Amino acid sequence: xxxxxxxxSQGEEVITGxxxxxxAAWLAQELVQMGFIVKRHTVVGDNLSDLKKLLKEISLxxxxxxxxxxxxxxxxxxxxxAVAQAFDRSLSLDLVALQQIRAYFSxxxxxxxxxxxxxAFFPLGAERIDNEWGTAPGFALQENRCWFVFLPGVPVEMxxxxxxxIAFRLKQRFALxxxxxxxxxxxxxxxxxxxEKINTLSLPENVQLGFRAGADEVQTxxxxxxxxxxxxxxxxxxxxxxxxxxxxxxxxxLNERQGGLVSVIDQLMQQQGxxxxxxxxxxxGLIAAKCIGHSWLLTSSFSQSLQQLSNKLNILxxxxxxxxxxxxxxxxxxxxxxxxxxxVQLYKGxxxxxxxxxxxxVIYNLxxxxxxIQRSEFNISGPQQRKQNQCALLALDLLRRYLQNKNSSERxx
Amino acid sequence: xxxxxxxxSQGEEVITGxxxxxxAAWLAQELVQMGFIVKRHTVVGDNLSDLKKLLKEISLxxxxxxxxxxxxxxxxxxxxxAVAQAFDRSLSLDLVALQQIRAYFSxxxxxxxxxxxxxAFFPLGAERIDNEWGTAPGFALQENRCWFVFLPGVPVEMxxxxxxxIAFRLKQRFALxxxxxxxxxxxxxxxxxxxEKINTLSLPENVQLGFRAGADEVQTxxxxxxxxxxxxxxxxxxxxxxxxxxxxxxxxxLNERQGGLVSVIDQLMQQQGxxxxxxxxxxxGLIAAKCIGHSWLLTSSFSQSLQQLSNKLNILxxxxxxxxxxxxxxxxxxxxxxxxxxxVQLYKGxxxxxxxxxxxxVIYNLxxxxxxIQRSEFNISGPQQRKQNQCALLALDLLRRYLQNKNSSERxx
Numbered sequence: 001x002x003x004x005x006x007x008x009s010q011g012e013e014v015i016t017g018x019x020x021x022x023x024a025a026w027l028a029q030e031l032v033q034m035g036f037i038v039k040r041h042t043v044v045g046d047n048l049s050d051l052k053k054l055l056k057e058i059s060l061x062x063x064x065x066x067x068x069x070x071x072x073x074x075x076x077x078x079x080x081x082a083v084a085q086a087f088d089r090s091l092s093l094d095l096v097a098l099q100q101i102r103a104y105f106s107x108x109x110x111x112x113x114x115x116x117x118x119x120a121f122f123p124l125g126a127e128r129i130d131n132e133w134g135t136a137p138g139f140a141l142q143e144n145r146c147w148f149v150f151l152p153g154v155p156v157e158m159x160x161x162x163x164x165x166i167a168f169r170l171k172q173r174f175a176l177x178x179x180x181x182x183x184x185x186x187x188x189x190x191x192x193x194x195x196e197k198i199n200t201l202s203l204p205e206n207v208q209l210g211f212r213a214g215a216d217e218v219q220t221x222x223x224x225x226x227x228x229x230x231x232x233x234x235x236x237x238x239x240x241x242x243x244x245x246x247x248x249x250x251x252x253x254l255n256e257r258q259g260g261l262v263s264v265i266d267q268l269m270q271q272q273g274x275x276x277x278x279x280x281x282x283x284x285g286l287i288a289a290k291c292i293g294h295s296w297l298l299t300s301s302f303s304q305s306l307q308q309l310s311n312k313l314n315i316l317x318x319x320x321x322x323x324x325x326x327x328x329x330x331x332x333x334x335x336x337x338x339x340x341x342x343x344v345q346l347y348k349g350x351x352x353x354x355x356x357x358x359x360x361x362v363i364y365n366l367x368x369x370x371x372x373i374q375r376s377e378f379n380i381s382g383p384q385q386r387k388q389n390q391c392a393l394l395a396l397d398l399l400r401r402y403l404q405n406k407n408s409s410e411r412x413x
Numbered sequence: 414x415x416x417x418x419x420x421x422s423q424g425e426e427v428i429t430g431x432x433x434x435x436x437a438a439w440l441a442q443e444l445v446q447m448g449f450i451v452k453r454h455t456v457v458g459d460n461l462s463d464l465k466k467l468l469k470e471i472s473l474x475x476x477x478x479x480x481x482x483x484x485x486x487x488x489x490x491x492x493x494x495a496v497a498q499a500f501d502r503s504l505s506l507d508l509v510a511l512q513q514i515r516a517y518f519s520x521x522x523x524x525x526x527x528x529x530x531x532x533a534f535f536p537l538g539a540e541r542i543d544n545e546w547g548t549a550p551g552f553a554l555q556e557n558r559c560w561f562v563f564l565p566g567v568p569v570e571m572x573x574x575x576x577x578x579i580a581f582r583l584k585q586r587f588a589l590x591x592x593x594x595x596x597x598x599x600x601x602x603x604x605x606x607x608x609e610k611i612n613t614l615s616l617p618e619n620v621q622l623g624f625r626a627g628a629d630e631v632q633t634x635x636x637x638x639x640x641x642x643x644x645x646x647x648x649x650x651x652x653x654x655x656x657x658x659x660x661x662x663x664x665x666x667l668n669e670r671q672g673g674l675v676s677v678i679d680q681l682m683q684q685q686g687x688x689x690x691x692x693x694x695x696x697x698g699l700i701a702a703k704c705i706g707h708s709w710l711l712t713s714s715f716s717q718s719l720q721q722l723s724n725k726l727n728i729l730x731x732x733x734x735x736x737x738x739x740x741x742x743x744x745x746x747x748x749x750x751x752x753x754x755x756x757v758q759l760y761k762g763x764x765x766x767x768x769x770x771x772x773x774x775v776i777y778n779l780x781x782x783x784x785x786i787q788r789s790e791f792n793i794s795g796p797q798q799r800k801q802n803q804c805a806l807l808a809l810d811l812l813r814r815y816l817q818n819k820n821s822s823e824r825x826x
Contacts, residue, residue: 014454015454017444017445018438021434025430025431025432028428028430032430038458039463040455040457041428042453044452045451072624073605073608074605108773115608133796156799283702284701284713285699285702285713285715288697288698289696289801298716298717299717299721300698302698302701302712302714304711308750336725355706
């Protein structure tokens, strides 16, 4: 019998739609993978009587509830108060929590506002959940049938606390049999084309297939039942990778986690000891921004005008040339910066065309390497933020393909 | 007395977190603006008994409920069935709906699958809601206290049907008076410091104050009742802006929408006919990336090493200098690029310090302008993505302050 869990988000910004509740989706994925059945998500605003009513309902009908939001320092953050009133507990000061909040501010050389001390009061008998990432500690308690966990609503704090402090507590408290989720991460191919490529494959009945298209990648998800034979799992995954082809840049859930596109590139750049310089046009800084914290990126630059860039680099500006112009730019940058690899992205259209969501643009990517030149060319459409992001990703993907092909001894599976 | 509304989303992909429920946020915004109080969002999966239970609960406690999802042709789409069973109605074939579904397929020269006829069956007595954008018609019915509206979960269909068919029905059925939401958008100040600054201000009882801290800004929100006196609204907003000070970069909801930080900068750059070049360090391309689509950004560049950058620009690298080094860099870039304004961001620490979420970094921003030099200096802490984003925003904020001060005839209110 799988345990039931609910997810509960609190906050005016969520109930009024100012914020999309992405926390709930993230938590639901984690909880399904751990072996829970997720029964409900509920959102209410910062309203004491709504909160109390919901907490009582949940306490009677489910085994576990993960709650986010309402732990901030301001008067509209009411979670601890609502829990205390709903379940007839008093609020009591946790001195360790108060000490942690003080330390958070002193480490940042800032004065702690008086209102922050409110965050150290928990319902009597609750277990404190430390927060290393912000000022709001969480807490947990059992009430009627349900074990409640209260976490802050700030996604980065909530996710870190869940991963490092809640996951193992859930495994201790509940008899969970985790399903095995394997995720094939791909780029440069749409969801429906991807589905066409694999629709000849027949999967065993107990394996669930799903897709998720995000802004950065398309994921193909295989959910295997707990205890599935690992040779069979690997075999099915290999067939799937074969069908999709080298759009797949990473497979998560088999052995170690390979991660996102930049994380895959980072591993290969480090293994191969290479450095990179980038010239951006349409992505306007976003290629560099995505590589944050990686020292193999030596330099990057952006120019609004190709004419001006050509003048600065002292090369001939040929408006009709595409890859040829990109190659001249790459050569000059390599001379100036001395990087092993130079990635040049060329957009030759107008800024109006780029801004217009009804017009597609053409992008030329060129990668200068010690072994020669790699090229790719794409049509990209949609609103400008989508174009910018796709331009950055597809340029980085040219680099990823080069690094993975070169490193053919490094196998994905 | 404002009417209460709930939002209810159905589907396995939502409850398991494969899809983020952005429909709920969109609907909530629309409903709040129309004058409803949104009391709850609830998500359940494709499970008949969960659906029936929830429908009964909702019918007793709220005035209106907008439901999305579960209207598709497949066996796991259970909404009509659940409504019929929950409220003891039979399912009956709507011949007009069947005709519409057939027409949808024949217009696309596709055969209608048998399963699609299921979408023409509604609970007896329901009102059909036509869907011009897909195959699934919606329906509406009154049960106990609540008027239920059922719409498809596909966002484009749901939004079009809400806007064209539901909004006017809601206005007919409910006595709605739209509230006025004014949002003060600020940067460079935390939520608790902000609240300290305004806690001497006493607001009229019928004005609700709220806060929202996001990755890019802190918002102070004032919700005024429908028909509030506009002189009083403006007066309260002005007092609040005075208390918070020039951390406030925009006020939305008074006259036109001023928008985010880059949008405010864009308006001022265009009015004043200025151009910009940027040298980034810690933000690594993100300043440029945030200015996507704006032609006043002429060039930007990033260097991992200040030593290398100094060599390239042919200036003396002084490791101990901060603003002095930034000024030399700015001067050289202005000579090379010819922009009116040059924004230089200087980070002199190590990449390890930047990556370490427990270590704060110091950032020096310098803006070279025709009227002289503007400076700012910040301590920034947290995980590296947060540092990167804050570095980009605080550098841009130096530019925003310069432009707004210069343009003092351009008043915010």
